[in-house]
């Protein structure tokens with residue numbers, strides 16, 4: 001029998017701290033004595049927390065169960081290690097934008113159990129909401145689990161996200177989505193807590209896991225639109241009013257192209273114009289099959305690099321990240337942009353450029369987006 005867990009059940013700070021450490025230990029497991037040493041908590045407190053987490057079905061002893069009683073009895077043997085109980089509790093991650101949705105079910109160790117993809121047939125908030133809800137229900141049904149076993153749904157949403165009202169502030173790709181209470185509707189329909197962040201932030205948080213925690217990074221995604229996120233201490237920068245940054249709307253002013261936000265000369269509007277407003281899933285997608293053709297279109301390519309170099313340099317001045325990741329839907333396209341931008345910036349070094357800056361090409365991977373979104377649930381449970 002499973003005990004449904006909600007944030008309120010593990011609100012105690014120490015309990016969350018211990019659970020986080022067990023989660024981070026992964027399949028190797030961790031002993032109570034290690035937690036005592038690392039946290040400074042008293043041994044009886046850690047013992048009580050372990051008992052409680054075990055009673056709630058969150059954790060179990062790692063190793064073969066039949067060997068455990070013997071191990072426990074004999075003095076001087078290795079201490080009993082505990083791990084997160086696999087296949088008991090799950091999280092769901094969703095990543096969507098104008099045309100598509102990806103959704104995936106993960107266990108608490110981050111292993112992907114199910115994944116599905118859907119195309120939006122109409123670009124209205126009603127249809128998008130309906131598709132998200134149906135996808136969540138399908139993942140649960142296909143996995144043969146109860147919805148109580150899903151601790152939450154993490155959503156990577158396009159456009160600017162307000163983390164307080166848990167809604168999208170501005171996204172021109174889906175009619176009616178601005179200020180729509182997306183999370184509340186999902187929670188009402190699925191009876192599962194929902195958490196939201198910008199989908200670029202979700203990708204950035206996931207990317208940051210590969211680098212030392214002290215290394216900051218800026219991730220720029222060039223998809224149907226453009227967005228970016230600055231990650232420091234593995235945490236996305238948000239404005240003081242809890243809204244995500246809107247990198248796609250920084251002013252470039254290389255022309256006066258009118259933007260969907262009402263301003264003129266925004267990065268996204270300028271790049272979209274260079275792409276001839278082709279309406280593909282990815283900006284410059286027709287060139288994905290023949291990257292050389294883009295490079296050979298000298299006028300277009302030079303304009304593109306001028307704009308990207310300005311955007312990268314603005315971010316460098318504002319945030320000075322250790323690493324700048326440029327993400328598109330095609331590795332060769334990302335590499336072409338990175339190399340050309342790097343070359344351009346090297347040709348006009350400023351006294352503020354200390355050389356400690358790396359521009360790196362990367363490619364969109366839906367699995368990373370989904371895992372990052374699913375981790376929003378863990379973050380909220382343990383925060």
Ligand SMILES: [Zn+2]
Pocket residue numbers: 248249259260261262263266269
């Ligand atoms: Zn704009």
